[in-house]
Amino acid sequence: MRIALLGLLLLSTFVCPFVMAEDGSPSLVGSASCQTCHREQYREWQTSHHFSAMSVATQISVLGDFDNSQFTYNGVTSRFYRRDGKFYVTTDNAEGKLQEFHIGYTFGVYPLQQYLIDFPNGAKQVLSIIWDTRSKEEGGQRWYHLYPEQLHGMDETKMQGAAIDHTDPLHWTGSMFNWNSRCASCHSTGLEVNYEPENNSFNTQWFEINVGCEACHGAGEQHLQWAANSQEKPKTGPNKGFPQSINNHAKWGHIPDAKSANSDTYQTFSSSGPVAQRQKETCAACHSRRTPLQASTPGHDYNDDHLLSLLESPLYYADGQMREEVFVWGSFLQSKMQAAGVTCSNCHNPHSLSLNIQGNALCTQCHNPSVFDQVEHHHHEGEGAKCVNCHMPTTTYMGVDGRQDHSFRLPRPALAERIGAPNACNQCHDDKSNSWAQQTIDNWNEARGKQPSVHDFAEAFFDADSGDINASTELLKIALDSGQTGIVRGSAILRHGQFHNSQSLQATQSLLLDSDPLVRLGAVRSMDALPIGLKARLLLNHLEQSSKSVRVEIARQLASLPLEQLPKAKAKVLLAMFDEFIESAKFNASAPESQVLLGLFYFERQDYVLAEQAYRQALKISPRLESARLNLADLYRLLGQEQQSLAMLKQTLTWLPDSAAANYAMGLWYVRDGNYAAALNGLLTASELDPTNGRYASTYALGLDKLNKRQDAKAYLSDWISKHGAQPQVQAVLDAWR
Incomplete structure (x- = not known):
């Protein structure tokens, strides 16, 4: 029984290291080089969370109470203190014993700050006891543990469990809290992870410790050369010397309708001009739940550098609301606003990261306030009248960090009741029921003569997740609907995988030709349960894929296909795709889940020696990793080594x-x-x-x-x-x- 690890791999938040300049390519020059010409932007950046994403631990950067304060969790009392101008914590180590650790770096700034500890193998581990940087009035200025003793899991309102101790994979000393492999590139600039599998060690380097200008704009060497040209000489070079432009040149405004008697009125502005897709994808490189496939540099296509998580459980609720930490992009891709051309800088100052305008005025840049910012529309006063409280409900992660859903949805209390999802109405009216909220909305709609809209996919997704075969027809309809967003269509055909039949497989063939890589990705991933012969018939005519994310998934699906049975031309292409898959998996070599994925691939290729090596490497990184242990036990079964299989299973059950x-x-x-x-x-x-x-x-x-x-x-x-x-x-x- 092999444990398929793609889903688990996607649940992990991996990094995308930025590769330093090589052989004539532009070099990084540092954020300080920007301030002479871009003084205001530089000043704004210094106030941002990007600037404070990571810092050396100093009297200025450390916000936590290190005045010999104590915090007790699960029977372990940790102590935080200073000595000789440095910061220390005495807490439980990987063996469950108290040990003194030096705090080397701060990690984040608001509403929480974490701390990094250097380990002898070069790993930097993130302490799971966190400082709440909010004010005392907000409940902050305290130490707390990421996993409360009676509640843990990303969805703390749903997940019950025991407290974390040193035997748990979620202990701070384990791979899940390794900064080098899971956090670093989105908190530093010009990162090289430099993982050495042979001794499970790191020699991680960075150009700038925090998120600097070049993390978004790309290497600045040629831009400085462009700027240095005298006024007498024409300044040459595309994008002013940068590898890309992330400016937003689109304009928003009312487009009069000559046929309408009310052509001077509008409900919502329309966009004209180019969509700033590169800007959005630059932000998405970090603000998304994804698996990196290769070194990511600004200007690269997102779907070449990353494999995005689709709208799957438990990451998302069936209606697409975020459930676990998915970092905005997957939510935003669902929205009508993204489809209409809205980009990040329409709402956020890209340097300070603050909102461009406060309150409802941010939304009424495009949405007519005489229509939408009225009691007749929102039916509330005060906080309840804020657009975001209805259309961007908040989910709290890491105990105190409220994140707003960027799919910009309508509250649907009855739907929430059916599918077990949150509902914006009852986040405020927590003393009321979903049925009360739905009846209230129905009364408003009836008074205005409005018919409530129906959610495009929630019920079909929920029924499919419940194993209801009757959902298959609707799933296929959603997947084939070009009016739906790509992430929804890809998620629909992915869910249909458990119900595939001749009709849906014919439709899947057409989806493999879709222009949206997320639709193609979902179509390929939907084939997991199909026999290899059928996979081959479906996929061998679709090997020429523009997006690396789709290519590596095709390689995974066809791993067990004997190349000698193929025409030489196709065998050569597929062999290159196999190499690309291996390269992508090894890119994440420090993540144990990636080693398991690599082991599964080698297993399908019948290279059992390399499969065992990959599983063993995963256990070197994370000794209690369930998937590596079970897959290794299954490999021993296949090789006829039943006693070794039994021993592995017994030890796994002892630990888990x-x-x-x-x-x-x-x-x-x-x-x-x-x-x-x-x-x-x-x-x-x-x-x-x-x-x-x-x-x-x-x-x-x-x-x-x-x-x-x-x-x-x-x-x-x-x-x-x-x-x-x-x-x-x-x-x-x-x-x-x-």
Whole structure:
């Protein structure tokens, strides 16, 4: 039983290192070089969170209480103090023992600040005890832990669990809190990770410690040369010497309609001029949930440098609202505003990062205030009348950091009730129900003679996530609808993967030709469960892809295809794609999830030696990583090394007893051993730990059947369907017994 790691890989926030100049390419010159000509922009930048993204720990940069303060978490009391002008913490190490650590760097500034600690192997680890930099009146000026003792997980209102200790993969000393591989390039400029797999060490370097001018504009050497030309000489070079222009030249205004009697009125301005796509993609390089594929430099196409996470659970709710930390871009791509040409600098000052205008005036730059900034529209006063409180609901991450959803959605309380998503109305009216909020909105609409709009995809996505095959028709309709945004269409066909049939596969062929790389990406990723022969028929005519993100996914899907069976020309192209996949995976070599993905690829290529090496490297980085352990156990099974497989599974369950996947794998081991009574323990535990997983439920029922308990098995599956719906895999087992 191999654990497919693409989803887990996408859940991780990796970095995109910026490569230093080589062989004649423009060099970085530093932000200080900009201030002579761009004094105001430089001053604004110095007030920004980009400027304070990372700093050497000094009396000025450190905001936390290091006056011998203490903080107790899960029975461990940590102490923060100064000595000889330096900052220290005594806290639990990787063995659970108290140890003194030197604080080398600050990380972030508001509403929280974290601290980095240098390890002997060159790793910089992010302490999970955080200083709340908000004012005391706001509840700040305190130490707190990223994972509260009774609540942890990105969605703290939903996820319950025990406190983190040194054995947990989320302990601050583990790979999930490694700055070099997961944080660095979006907090520093000109970064080189310099990971050395042989000894699991780093020699990470940067040009500027924080987010400087060239992190967005690109290397400035040629721009300085351009600026140095005298007035008598014509200044030459595209983009004034920069590799790209991220200016926004589009204009917004009312476009009169000559056919309309009210041609001087408008509801919303329209955009004219070029869309600043490069600006948006420059911001998205850091402000998105993605897997990096190669070194990212300003001016590169986003989908060449990154593989964007689509609208999948648990990252997003079924209606596209952010759930886990997704960093804005995936939300913004859903919005009508993005489709209309709105770009980041329409709302944000790109240097100070502050809003261009405060309050509703920011929105009424384009949306007619006589229409929208009126009680007849928002039905509120005070805070409730602010556009963002209805259309950009806030989710709190890292305990205190409120992030606003950038999909600019309408509140739909009844829909929220059905799909289990948040609802802007009840974020304020938390003493009221969704039904109350929906009835209130219905009354407003009825009074104005308005019909409520229907969400484009939420119900279909929710039903698909619940395994309802009846969602398949609507999913396919959404995927083929060119009026929908690319990220929605790609997410729709991806969800359809579990329901693929001849009709949908024919449609998928057309989606592979779509102009939007996110649609093509979703189409390719939807093929995970298809047999390799069918994948080959679908994909071999689509090897010529402009976006690297799509190419590496095609390579992953076709990894098990024997190249010798292909025409030489196609085999050569596919072999190059395989090399590109390996190169991309090794680019993230310091991330254990990437090593698992590489191991899965080698496994499909039947290169079991390299597969084992990749899994072993993942465990060198993160010894308790579930996926690496289970995939390695499965590799031993394939190689006939059943005792090694059993030993790996037993150790995994010792460390991770609540792992549904590990219990399931142990159950399958006993099935192979013919010990069905022992197998049932693992299979039942897996199903109890992950009660909505149809595969676990159906396998447990088949185990009961092996012990001549078919009636019990049928009753179990019937009860499971009544609770969780008729998933195809579960229903197929019941149908076979009729």
